[in-house]
Amino acid sequence: MNNVSIPSDGMVIIVEPECDTSPKYPLKGTISIYDVVQNPVIQKKAMVFHDQTNRLYFVWDGRNYNGRKVGTGTYLAVINVSGPDRKFSGKINIGVKR
16 A cells, blocks of 8 residues: 555545455455435445455545535445455445545
8 A cells, every 4th residue: 555645635445354364365345435315425436455464445535426525524435345255344434524
């Protein structure tokens, strides 16, 4: 992740699985972000697997699918991850302050 460009008003979302993983069988994941009334901000964007740390990450610049900056508020990130023998999903709240 050292070469990842992080926007000054953005964030990095990292998924660190609790199970053992292997670079041989990289995890795959997608992320969708919704506003407080469940309107989609971004949908099913691919996460990147970092093979040195066995983590998935996603850099979000704080913009919606039209390229507009989102407003201040709480957003819901829905993360779906699949590995060689299992699938799991999770939800996290993200706070944005402008």
